[in-house]
Amino acid sequence: MRILLLVHSFNSLSQRLHVELTERGYEVSVEFDVNDAVTREAVALFDPDLVLAPFLKRAIPEDIWKNRRCLIVHPGIVGDRGPSALDWAVLEGQTEWGVTVLEAEAEMDAGPIWASASFPMRAATKSSLYRREVADAAVTAVFEALERIESGAVAPRRPERDDPAVRGLARPPCRQSDRVIDWATDPTDVVLRKIRSADGTPGIRDRLFDRAVRLYDAHPAEGLAGGPGAVIARCDGAIARATSDGAVWVGHVREELDKALKLPATHVFAAESAALPEVPGYAPIRYEEDGPVGLLHFDFYNGAMSTAQCEALRGAYAQALARPTRVLVLTGGPDCWSNGIHLGLIEAADSPADESWRNINAIDDLARDIITTTDRLVVSALRGNAGAGGVFLALAADELWAREGVVFNPHYKDMGNLYGSEYWTYLLPRRAGAENAQRVTQARLPMGVTEAHRLGLVDRLLPSSSAHDPTATARLAQTLAMDSDFEARLAEKRRCRSADEADKPLAAYRAEELACMRLNFYGFDPSYHVARYNFIHKIPKSRTPLTLARHRSQGHHRLARAMLHAGT
Template sequence: MRILLVASAFNSLTQRVHAELRDQGHTVEVHLAGDDEALRAAVRRCAPELVIAPMLKSALPRDVWSSVTCLIVHPGPPGDRGPSSLDWAIHEGASDWGVTVLQADEVMDAGPVWASAPCVLPPVAKSDLYRNEVSDAAVEAVLRAVDRVASGAYTPRPQCGPGWTAPDHTRPYLRQEARRIDWARDDTDTVLRKLRAADSQPGVLDDLLGAEWFLHGGHPERELRGRPGEPLATRAGALCRATRDGAVWIPELRRRRRPDGPATFKLPAVTALGGALPRLPELPAPLMPAEDDPVWSDIRYREDGPVGLLRFAFPGGAMSTGHCRRLLDAYRFALTRPTSVLVLGGGRDFFSNGIHLNVIEAAADPAAESWANINAMDDLVEAVLTTTDRLVVAALGGNAAAGGVMLALAADEVWCRHGVVLNPHYRLMGLYGSEYWTYTLPRRVGEARARRLTDQALPMTAAAARRTGLVDRVLPCTPREFGREAARLARLSAASPTVQGRIAAKKAAREADERTRPLADHRAEELAVMHRQFFTPGAPYHALRAAFVRKLPAPSATD
């Protein structure tokens, strides 16, 4: 079918639906909503057989949905309506949820239902759920709905009338008044639900150190205590604040926008507060805590027999200079351990999206910070590439893009959960890219395909990446199962009688490649281009970065 995707942003779900539909053989175009006349023109140009809106913040015009079947993806079960469905579900502590694909009609979210799929809601942040359990359910429902439309033999079910038993539950937009944390009265679990329901947008508006900030993300702290709302400590850029019965770690803050002021954006809490932050203890978490230790940390290492498991989880998958250096330190520690297989990743959300554009944008000298960040990424990737005494597996439970994909490709094997979306390119940010991609990408997919992947700049499903050779294994499991399954498979690899032979062959291949062309040559070539893009004031990267972090329309990227 010819399908037009209409979305308010080309976000993670829109990318996944786009890639999944292409995998099914459909012809898919994307139109970003916002201008009804432009949408009408897109419909005339594309002449779609079907319009699908994976993420839409405004209603479609009547003349569009009355002329072509338009399907809306609603992140709630049948009968649920309103613009904050998933937020309300997390806010109220729901454990079971769903996604509904319904037909656009006069009343928002009230059209007949083409398909729906259930999903569970484990106690994690909204953005994590949206990219994982909700995304899985959405794709299941969308593909079923598309098949039903294509068949021409299915009649969608109305959301009212005979035979329909789901309750009509229309809820309002979840405003900041309801999200507000009462630090003196709310217990830690309540605070965490409020924080998770607002992640990554819109955040929870709060008064902090004499200013108004949006709080983004939250993790429990079970040991520290203090006066409710009081800042207690810092860890890896996050701020710990006391609740009435415990404390929470808040990784990111966003300053409330002043009237007529510029758009603000999220930053690591310590970076955002800057000089306003009082003197607090920095309490690093142990890299290798006890198995039952609930301490929160964004980097953690453990061992399972001959397998090392190095997990990391950075907000939004963005890796600042500091993140890269700390992860490199942890990686070097892992290399001192007596293991034969090292699993890098294995978490349920983002693997990595490369350099931290928000931190760069906020820096006094963005060009210099860009340079420091890409070199820190390159140092980390180089360490993975030059590991020759054990097998390294990159385990992607969540999405990856740009330098994050190239970090994964530095490993000997790349394993992905089936719902992962990969964006192995840099062009949309006006960058050539580094992280040794000119070495790792062609050796996996060939020179011609490497050029196509980086030039076309399209998202890929894990299955498509497996077919191209970008990925070695796709794991058909739930987000919650992925870490355990990756560890199980790593144990099987470590127990294989061929593992030492594979390690020896890997070492020989690395030495042969180094003689043919040293890794340093790839790095120097890539960074020569990146240096020009970073330090040329009029380079497209700067305008594209500024628009991206502020969620503004992007100017066109040029090479």
């Protein structure tokens, strides 16, 4: 079956479905929903058996859905309609939610239902739920729908308005007026729901230090209190603001006049936050120990790692190495393990080129420390997605473990032909072989855990429970630490590292990579700077990259063959 993914952008859910569909043998191509004419052209070129829309902001043209089966993936329960399904679910404190796969018709989200899947709601941001529970439920529902379509055995049903089994509602867009924070009266749980319902877009409109901002990345500030609305503390980039019964940490803000840059709160309010007391609590980096196993947790917003965060994590890594453990596990965050350098802070810098250079060197320093650790085994445990430099940072460890459903993007080229560093020219061929390394970096496609395991990038699958239960990872690490072959394996690790260094020093790999990166940052070709600006400012793409839109190159080849056959 040929499936065309029609998307507003290639977001996390679209990538997950692309990976799952491709892995199960479907022929998949992607088209960005630029305009109706482009969509019609894509359908004509690819001639799909099915159009699947996991992330759209416009209606599919009538002439397409009337003549070709089109399925919409809606992040809401059966009967729910409207563009803010997940926003309302978080804001209203729903305890259970779901995903519905329905057929496109004239009325939005009201067509025949092919499948649905539900899940319990966590106390989490909209974007976290979307990356995890919504994505998992969408995969389940999409494949249930495909099975029914392919078997032809089950006819779809409609969410009839008088059906008592239908729990969803037709809801309007969730506006800023629906989630205004009243700092004088709103308790902490209400403030958290309001901010989380708009994270990561559009953010909650508010005022801080008499400046109009949007708020993101909110967490309870345990043990803190003050006059409601007062900013009372700072910690690791976040500021604490008092509620009517406690306080919340606000990790990131965006100034209202700036339509793109979400930055750490203490970066935006550097002078104001400097006067605040620094207290523990926000803690994106923390360490814990379980017998012979150390676990170094780092949960950076959206997986972006700034220069300062890389330096702080490197310091925490050095402290962890001072502990008498046998295995050190790098856990990352449950949503994003790492996505490499912090493009937002780079974009905000006085000199983005200089900050790019500082940031890539800081993450390289961390990667080198991991690679050269020879007195214990190091494990990268991926419970969330990883992209670009984050993938290669994970490969610096001795083993890489990943949860089913994690998506890898082990390439840089879509960011303006960025060459990349993090010692990837050493780490990737060592794992996957030179031929596969070339194929992976040139393909520019997302990769699932199954494919990554085939290529040798993933060593072990984590249980699905690891997404919300970090002790599952710790238990697995215990077996590694107590293995009877542990000392022999450690000796072999030292031997291989010494042999590799003698063959070609790590410094040589780094120098070669950074020579290419210097051209990206300071050279005459501005592609990286343009691509970064467009990414941060969410500039819509004017066309779908050919690496995704397979039908375009295929279509051109078919047209060329037809012209040759006709003698034109």
